[in-house]
Amino acid sequence: MSGTWQAARLVVERDLRLAFRNRGQLLHPLLFFAIVATLFPLALSPEPSRLRDVAPGVLWIGALLASLLAVEFLYREDAQDGTLEQFALSGRSLTWLLFAKTATHWLLSGLPLALMSPIAAYALAVPPAALPGIVAAVSIGTIALSLLGAVSAALTIGIRRGGALLSLLTLPLAVPLLIFGAQATARAIEGSDMAAPLYFLAAFAVLGVTLAPLAAAAAVRISLE
Amino acid sequence: MLRGLSFDVEGGQYLEVTGSNGAGKTSLLRTIVGLVYAESGQVTWNGLGIHADARAYHAQLAWLGHESPLKADLTPAENLRFALGIRRRVAAAEIAGALTEVGADGFADRPVRTLSAGQRRRVALAGVMLAAVPLWVLDEPQTHLDSAGQGLVGRLIERQIAAGGIVVAAVHAPLPVPEAGTRRIGLSSK
Numbered sequence: 001m002s003g004t005w006q007a008a009r010l011v012v013e014r015d016l017r018l019a020f021r022n023r024g025q026l027l028h029p030l031l032f033f034a035i036v037a038t039l040f041p042l043a044l045s046p047e048p049s050r051l052r053d054v055a056p057g058v059l060w061i062g063a064l065l066a067s068l069l070a071v072e073f074l075y076r077e078d079a080q081d082g083t084l085e086q087f088a089l090s091g092r093s094l095t096w097l098l099f100a101k102t103a104t105h106w107l108l109s110g111l112p113l114a115l116m117s118p119i120a121a122y123a124l125a126v127p128p129a130a131l132p133g134i135v136a137a138v139s140i141g142t143i144a145l146s147l148l149g150a151v152s153a154a155l156t157i158g159i160r161r162g163g164a165l166l167s168l169l170t171l172p173l174a175v176p177l178l179i180f181g182a183q184a185t186a187r188a189i190e191g192s193d194m195a196a197p198l199y200f201l202a203a204f205a206v207l208g209v210t211l212a213p214l215a216a217a218a219a220v221r222i223s224l225e
Numbered sequence: 226m227l228r229g230l231s232f233d234v235e236g237g238q239y240l241e242v243t244g245s246n247g248a249g250k251t252s253l254l255r256t257i258v259g260l261v262y263a264e265s266g267q268v269t270w271n272g273l274g275i276h277a278d279a280r281a282y283h284a285q286l287a288w289l290g291h292e293s294p295l296k297a298d299l300t301p302a303e304n305l306r307f308a309l310g311i312r313r314r315v316a317a318a319e320i321a322g323a324l325t326e327v328g329a330d331g332f333a334d335r336p337v338r339t340l341s342a343g344q345r346r347r348v349a350l351a352g353v354m355l356a357a358v359p360l361w362v363l364d365e366p367q368t369h370l371d372s373a374g375q376g377l378v379g380r381l382i383e384r385q386i387a388a389g390g391i392v393v394a395a396v397h398a399p400l401p402v403p404e405a406g407t408r409r410i411g412l413s414s415k
Contacts, residue, residue: 007311014296014307021298082294083308089258090311091284097311224260 007092008100015104025073029066030112036062037120048125055124056185060178062120063113063138064145068170070109071149072163074101075220079157084220094220099213102150110142126189133188140201141181147208148173154219177204226252227412231266234393236359237406239386242395244412250395251291251364253412257393258288258362270360284312287356289363293349297338301329301348304337309355323351327377342369347377354381361385363394376401 019026040058041051078084078101087097117138118131126134152169156162184197227249234240244250255261257268259275259282268275275282295304302320309315324333327347332340337348346369353361367378379401382392386406394400399409 003313006314010307010310014299017303018296018298077296080292081296082290082292083296085260085288085290086294086308087311088260089283089286089288091280092311093280225262 004092004096007090008096011097011100012104015101016108019104019108026108026112029070029109030116032069033062033066033113033116034120036065038123041123041125051125052127052189055121055126055189056182058124059117059120059134059138059185060141060181063117063142063181064171064174064178066113067109067142067145067149068167071105071146071153071170072166074105074150074153075157079223084157085224088221088224093217095213095217098150098154098216098220099209102146102213102216105150106143106146110146111139113142114139127191129191130185130188133194134185137181137184137188137194137198137201140198140205141177144177144201144205144208145174147205147212148177151212151215151219154216154223157220157223177201180204227256230410232408232410234391234408236389236391237386238391239382239402239407240391240393241399241402241407241409242393242412243397243399243409244395245414248412248414250412254362254364254393254395258286259283285358286360286362287353287358289349289353289361289366291364291368293342293345294352295337295345295348298336300334300336301340301351302333304348305352305355308352312356315355319355320351323355324348326354327351327381328373343371343374346370347374350378350381359390361390361392361394363392365396366394367396367398367400 037058040054044050044054075084078087088094090097114135117134121131121134149166149170152166155169156166159165180197180200184194184201187194187197230253232240242250242253252261256263259268259279262276270282270285294308295301299307301324302317305320305323306315306317309320321330321333324330327350329344329347329351332344337345340348346366350366353363361382367375370378382394382400382402385392
């Protein structure tokens, strides 16, 4: 058992180290998110009441597209250089190793998005009282998005320029997250109870944690055949 | 793709698979390690089908494909620490020793992206050695290597079979290994 933990810890450490040696790739989705959020006031109107109305939608569409950008790179290198083969033949559970990879991916893409969402929300004239609720919603929502993206990314490993297909696969399945995430954010802005949509996001995340790594491992195995 | 193939390899034997391009050497090797399922027939390890307990089987084998499975942004030492650490606990001194043995000590701390394909191959071979498992399955282990490197591959294989291990390798040209304990299979397309 300790060997299994050790393996997961090393996968996490390796991906963190690789990410910090290649920081541009990390910043790209974050910049995208920041730019989307700050362009809206310019295009729409600087009037706070109007911005506040569109803020939930803008934030969640921005977060959704930014995490799609990030997930494209999840397995690409590992598939090309044979690391996935080595994972599959390591004698460890491939499901578990891919779960560690996905968790690291969330730490490097979802969590920064969640931490940046107050800045984006501020640009959209969201009242400061709503910011903690927004961070919570985006954190939970991006966990589910990372896991969903991990399955789609695994399914598109063997495909050249799989990016477009990846979006087509992921976006329809991400619609419930968009709806409930935006709902939670709207309620946070109104100052009303946001528990119900947050619970739904959390349920989606838990479902992802239990099923997505299994599905991703099966898809990776097929891609290696 | 492959038909009418039946063989067994025992501890202390080296099986050399030869054949022209496209004859199915890589497919055979990938079937042996269990990445690919055979349409009919089966691969067994210690009398048991390899897919019965795939994880236990994989824990006993080291696979080296066409590509050297290394991360360009990490150094050879880091690469081996992460790749081997997933399988077993491995000390830094052990990794340094293996890198010296394959002649990679001179560039152990340089990012892999700055290394030549032959240098990468040497690092990948150090990884196979460090896995410390009975079965090695190598797909063209000598690609990109100079003549000294070819000799190195031969020595590593010789030592592995002397220790009672098994090596299965697909090659274009025969490797410099002693005839005793070596078996050859030639694949031909039609």
